[in-house]
Structure formats: structure tokens, C-alpha cells
Amino acid sequence: MSSMIAESSTGQYLLRPLTLESQSRPLQELQPNDVAIASRATTLCGSDMHYFQKGRNGSIEVREPLCLGHESAGEIVAVGSAVQDRKVGDRVAIEPGVPCNDCDLCLNGRYNLCTKLRFRGSGSAWPHYQGSLQSRLVHPAKWTHKLAEELSFEEGALLEPLSVAVHACRRAAVQKGSSCTIIGAGAVGLLCAVAARYYGSTEILIADIAETRVNFALKLGVANAGYVVPTKRARDATESLALAKEMADSLGKIRCDNGATVPRSDYTFECTGVETCVQASIYATKSGGKAVLVGMGTPNHLLPLSEASAREIDIVPTWRYADCYATAAEIMLESKRGGSLPDLSQLITHRFEGLEQVPTAMWTACTTQDADGAMVVKVALNLRN
Ligand SMILES: [Zn+2]
Ligand SMILES: [Zn+2]
Incomplete structure (x- = not known):
């Protein structure tokens, strides 16, 4: 010793x-x-x-x-x-x-x-x-x-939340040339965007209720387009679903840096855990795509499952990570x-x-x-x- x-x-x-x-x-x-x-x-x-x-x-x-x-x-x-x-x-x-x-x-x-x-x-x-x-x-x-x-010690520490993002991308099996929508531009949302980019996603939209966070994401260069979600609180289930649809529709109309829109994305990473956002993650996903649940919040959600069924959207829950540190370190080095x-x-x-x-x-x-x-x-x- x-x-x-x-x-x-x-x-x-x-x-x-x-x-x-x-x-x-x-x-x-x-x-x-x-x-x-x-x-x-x-x-x-x-x-x-x-x-x-x-x-x-x-x-x-x-x-x-x-x-x-x-x-x-x-x-x-x-x-x-x-x-x-x-x-x-x-x-x-x-x-x-x-x-x-x-x-x-x-x-x-x-x-x-x-x-x-x-x-x-x-x-x-x-x-x-x-x-x-x-x-x-x-x-x-x-x-x-x-x-x-x-890599610095701080960057070493960041491998932990980055592993969460790597795990989410692996669970979703993010493909090259795909499109992603990230709901929530906090640290985990930003890291999911970076991990999705690493796995070859070419069009990444990011949404948040805070304009400063959306701007930060765009300035950092993690996304091709940003959307500031209007702050409206749903009073009941019907209103929440309506707001979720509205959010998904608005996301589908924003223009990426190459001028294109992504009416619906291959993968939506929900990083807030807020019910309306979880609902929106289903509406915002392309038929046959995946809504990936990363955020933790409300324990029980009302979800538009018929929408997910009719359009075969896989709902992919995630919990922390397994065997992701090596890939996270690779991403960190590449970013460096x-x-x-x-x-x-x-x-x-x-x-x-x-x-x-x-x-x-x-x-x-x-x-x-x-x-x-x-x-x-x-x-x-x-x-x-
Ligand atoms: Zn943590
Ligand atoms: Zn065990």
C-alpha cells in the first residue's frame, strides 16, 4: 500500500x-x-x-x-x-x-x-x-x-452523463444519415445531440422552453435547428395532448441550417420527463421511428399509444448505461x-x-x-x- x-x-x-x-x-x-x-x-x-x-x-x-x-x-x-x-x-x-x-x-x-x-x-x-x-x-x-x-479530470467527469447519451443512441440504434429531434436542451439533451452526431445523424433539431438554452445549443453547434417551445401549461389531459401535437407540428416546420425541414424525425430523444414533452416525442417521430425516453420526471404518463401503434413508433426507455465509457471517451477525444x-x-x-x-x-x-x-x-x- x-x-x-x-x-x-x-x-x-x-x-x-x-x-x-x-x-x-x-x-x-x-x-x-x-x-x-x-x-x-x-x-x-x-x-x-x-x-x-x-x-x-x-x-x-x-x-x-x-x-x-x-x-x-x-x-x-x-x-x-x-x-x-x-x-x-x-x-x-x-x-x-x-x-x-x-x-x-x-x-x-x-x-x-x-x-x-x-x-x-x-x-x-x-x-x-x-x-x-x-x-x-x-x-x-x-x-x-x-x-x-x-482529457482533463473535468472531461473525465463528463464521461458519466455522456455515457447516458451513448446508451440512449445505442438503444435506439441511431443510423448514419438519420434525423433526430432532441426535446430539452439541458446538459443531457446537448450530450444526446452530440452522441447522435457521432453515430452519424445528419439533421438534428433541438427544442427547449428557454431561448437561452436553445441559443447555447446552436452556438455550440450541436444542432442544425432550434425551436423555442412556448410556455403553456396544460390544465388537463386533452389540453396536454393538444399542446404536444402543436409542439410536434411546429418542430416539423422549422428550417435547418441547410434550408430543409424535418417534418418528423427518425429518432426523438425526450430529455425532460415532462408529460407534454413525452407525448410530443411520439407525435414528432416518423412512422417506423423511435421515441427514446431519457428524461426522468413524472412517474406516470398518459401517452397517445394508438398514434404509436398506428405508425409503429417504438418507445425506447433507457436507464443509465452499460459499457458506454469507452465510446464516451472516444467522443470526448474527437470533440477535443x-x-x-x-x-x-x-x-x-x-x-x-x-x-x-x-x-x-x-x-x-x-x-x-x-x-x-x-x-x-x-x-x-x-x-x-
Ligand atoms: Zn447524473
Ligand atoms: Zn447483477
């Missing part, structure tokens, strides 16, 4: 909504197949915000102090006795979900669905599997991914090299350093605009410990 390994790890723990506390805890003992990692970068995500603001994420409740953060990268400071292909000093992205490796789903490559999976920074496992907003982590070496030299993909490091609009900045970072990530009116997309928390 290296002498660099600290005996304890200091982190920011969520005690109750909006209340974080710095705690030092003994570091978990290094097992033969584990590595100890010094956390270097964590990017914050919507689920961190749900926990921070409400003490819960959907039905998952925080039952003991929880260290948040699951999009992360760091530097290996110690390796277990059986670890072959990692060494002290390696820079790695941390895959936050650790499955059992033993059930049918794990053995069939669908470990994201493993019922025993423990996910860092989430309240789903008991005791909670603590997240990366702490100085040190002991993690199975298997669930770390070496970072290419060109300035090829056909936009520079993804631009998604990080706000940076903080040091664990004492975690509360400020959280508050910033909870807003859509900072005090100066600049748009907040991704917030990164960097550590040098």
Missing part, C-alpha cells in the same frame, strides 16, 4: 435538504481488487440537485448523511494487491455504478439493470454508497477508466480534437475549487442563470487534495 493513501476522507455530507456538513470518515479498507482514488473533479447533475433541494430523488429518500456526486474523475493513490492494470498516478474516470457481476442481467451485459447495483451519491443502496464530493474514495479497479492524456463534434468542455460554465465551495457550487447548479445573468449548464467542483 502506498504511503500517499490517507486514512480518512473528508467530504461534504447532506444532512437534510439544503444543509451540508463537512465530515471526516475513516477510509474504507482497500480490498485486493480496489484502488484508492483522490477525487479531482466532480460535475454536478440534476439528481444531485434533487437530493440537495428536497432530500430525495423521485421515490429515493436520503436516510443517513449522504455525500453527493457521481460524475467524477480522480487520481489513483493506492492499488489493491490483485490489481494488475492500474498504478499509482493513473488518472481515471470513475464509473459510479457498481453491479454484482453475477446475476443474469450482469452476465448478459445489462448491468445497469442489476438489482444489487450500488450507485455513488445515491440514496438507493443501504447503507448509502457515498459520492465523490469527498477527498478520497475506495472503488473497484474494474469500474475505473483510464483517461487519455489529452476539433473534428466534426463541438468542444464539450464548453458545457462546464461554472467552476469551483475546494470542498468548502460545495454549498456554493450546489446553489449555483440549482439555478439556470448566475448572478451576472450567465447561463448555468454544468457546474464543476475541482479538488487538489
